[in-house]
Amino acid sequence: MFEITRRHVLAAPALLAASGATAQGFPGREIRMIIPWAAGGGTDIIGRRLQPLLAAQGLQVVVDNAPGGSSVVGMQRVAAARPDGYTIGLASTSILALMASGTIALRNEQFDNMVRISEDPMLLLVSAHSPWRDLPAYLSAFREKRGGMSIGVSGTRGTVSHIFSVVLAKALGQEYIFSGYPGGSRAIADLLGGHIDSVILKPNETMPQIREGQLRPLATFAPQRLPLLPDLPTFQDAGIDVFPYGPITQMTYLAGPAGMPSAIAARINGGFRQAVLSAEFQAFAAENGFPADGLSGAEFSKLCSDVQTAMLAVGNTLGVFNPE
Structure with missing residues (x-):
C-alpha cells in the first residue's frame, strides 16, 4: 500500500506537467x-x-x-x-x-x-408591400384586427422577441397570433410570402432586406434610437412603454x-x-x-x-x- 501511494505521489508532477502540455498545445x-x-x-x-x-x-x-x-x-x-x-x-x-x-x-x-x-436591439418589421407604412398605422391596424395581427419571431415562448410581442399586445389591450421559427431567415421568408403580418428580429438578420427595400422597419424596442437607423422611432416615441418591468x-x-x-x-x-x-x-x-x-x-x-x-x-x- 505504501509503495503504491509513493508511486502516485512521485507521479503527480509528471501528470500535472502532461496536463499543462496539453493546455499549451491547444488547439490541436x-x-x-x-x-x-x-x-x-x-x-x-x-x-x-x-x-x-x-x-x-x-x-x-x-x-x-x-x-x-x-x-x-x-x-x-x-x-x-x-x-x-x-x-x-x-x-x-x-x-x-x-x-x-x-x-x-x-x-x-x-x-x-x-x-x-x-x-442586439430588436426591430418590428413588416414587408415592403404591407399597407402599414409607419408605426401609428401598424398600431391602428393591430387594434382593428382584434386579435388577428400575427407576429413572427426566432424561437418560441420565453425568447426576448416573444416577450416583446406579449408586452406590445398587452400595451394595446389586444390578443395576437404568435408564430415561432427556428431562425430569422424562416420568419422573413414567411413575412415576404404574405403568411404573417410582421416580425420582431435583430438588425443583423434583416439589414440586407431593409437595404434592398424588401423589409420596412417600423420601430425599435431599444430604449434609444439606433445610430444605424436614426429616423426609426422607438416605442417610447409613440408613448408605449415596452419596459414596464425593467430593461x-x-x-x-x-x-x-x-x-x-x-x-x-x-x-x-x-x-x-x-x-x-x-x-x-x-x-x-x-x-x-x-x-x-x-x-x-x-x-x-x-x-x-x-x-x-x-x-x-x-x-x-x-x-x-x-x-x-
Whole structure:
C-alpha cells in the first residue's frame, strides 16, 4: 500500500506537467462551434463572420447548426460535450430565461459563460408591400384586427422577441397570433410570402432586406434610437412603454461546457475577445447596428445573473412561461 501511494505521489508532477502540455498545445484540431439556430439567422451570421477572425487567432472553428426548442437542442449538445475546449456554442439571453424558468432541463451550472459577442436591439418589421407604412398605422391596424395581427419571431415562448410581442399586445389591450421559427431567415421568408403580418428580429438578420427595400422597419424596442437607423422611432416615441418591468436586453455570447481546464478556457476566451474587438468585426457590428464589447470574466458572469433574474421576473409577470 505504501509503495503504491509513493508511486502516485512521485507521479503527480509528471501528470500535472502532461496536463499543462496539453493546455499549451491547444488547439490541436478544429473546434466545433454549435449555433443553436437555423442557418441564415442572426446568430449564424455572427458565427460565420467570426470564423476567419478566429483563424487569425489560431482557432480553426467549424460551424455546426443545431436549431430547435429556442436554442435548447443546440445548447444541450454543448452541455453534454467533453469539457476539453473542442465543443463550444453561441448562446443567447433566451436560454438564460428558459433555464431560470425551470421549463427546460438545462441548468446554469452546466455551462461556462465566457464572452459577450453582441448586444442586439430588436426591430418590428413588416414587408415592403404591407399597407402599414409607419408605426401609428401598424398600431391602428393591430387594434382593428382584434386579435388577428400575427407576429413572427426566432424561437418560441420565453425568447426576448416573444416577450416583446406579449408586452406590445398587452400595451394595446389586444390578443395576437404568435408564430415561432427556428431562425430569422424562416420568419422573413414567411413575412415576404404574405403568411404573417410582421416580425420582431435583430438588425443583423434583416439589414440586407431593409437595404434592398424588401423589409420596412417600423420601430425599435431599444430604449434609444439606433445610430444605424436614426429616423426609426422607438416605442417610447409613440408613448408605449415596452419596459414596464425593467430593461430587457438580447445578447449573443460564447458558452462552453462546465469544467474546462482554466488554461484552455483562457485560450478560447482570449481568442474570441481579440476577434470581437478586431477592427474588422467592429466595422461589421457598426454596419449591422449592434454593440460588440467582448465583455468577459466576473463582470460578464454577474451580467448573465442579473439578466436572468430580470427576464424571469418579466416572464412570470406576463405568464410567458406558462403552457399554451
